[in-house]
């Protein structure tokens with residue numbers, strides 16, 4: 001390859017130390033951990049963390065969003081969402097289908113801070129969920145420089161039925177890699193969502209012969 005060929009190469013684990021630390025942090029709050037790994041399961045994170053410290057582990061199969069959409073519920077309490085770009089579409093489905101009252105989610109966010117850094121356009125998903133405009137330099141500056149605040153807002157829009165109990169964030173290091181953010185979040189189901197789930201269960205049981 002020419003030394004001038006600067007084609008962007010995707011790395012599965014650019015910041016292994018940070019990624020391992022976040023998974024271990026999640027394990028200190030969720031125990032015993034039953035893990036569902038959404039992107040690239042049975043990889044380095046499995047070898048270095050989940051295989052050693054989780055009570056159970058399974059990996060999604062095939063295209064992540066397609067697979068998530070076909071499942072009716074998730075009984076796991078720990079979710080590893082480590083895509084190349086946006087984790088939020090998967091997170092939204094997990095938020096709707098996770099049955100535990102408290103869950104840990106470890107994410108790689110390769111999209112939100114990246115679009116802010118590049119000053120491109122806000123993707124449709126965030127425009128729809130957060131009511132953001134397609135282009136706003138003020139918004140992009142906010143996302144880039146005050147990422148934790150904006151991440152909290154995005155989470156409240158994408159998984160509104162969950163409350164953020166704790167949040168840990170690590171930024172990528174390096175000129176371009178700082179656009180990628182790694183975070184782990186501990187979520188608890190809001191009382192209203194819990195009540196709705198119970199009512200749904202009663203309705204379903206009531207329908208059974």
Ligand SMILES: C[S@@+](CC[C@H](N)C(=O)[O-])C[C@H]1O[C@@H](n2cnc3c(N)ncnc32)[C@H](O)[C@@H]1O
Nearest residue numbers: 012039040043044045046062063064082083084
């Ligand atoms: C950042 S890596 C995950 C690394 C993994 N967590 C590990 O411990 O090694 C992203 C993974 O997602 C996979 N991937 C990319 N697009 C996907 C999709 N649409 N559905 C499922 N997996 C996908 C890639 O093949 C890659 O293995």
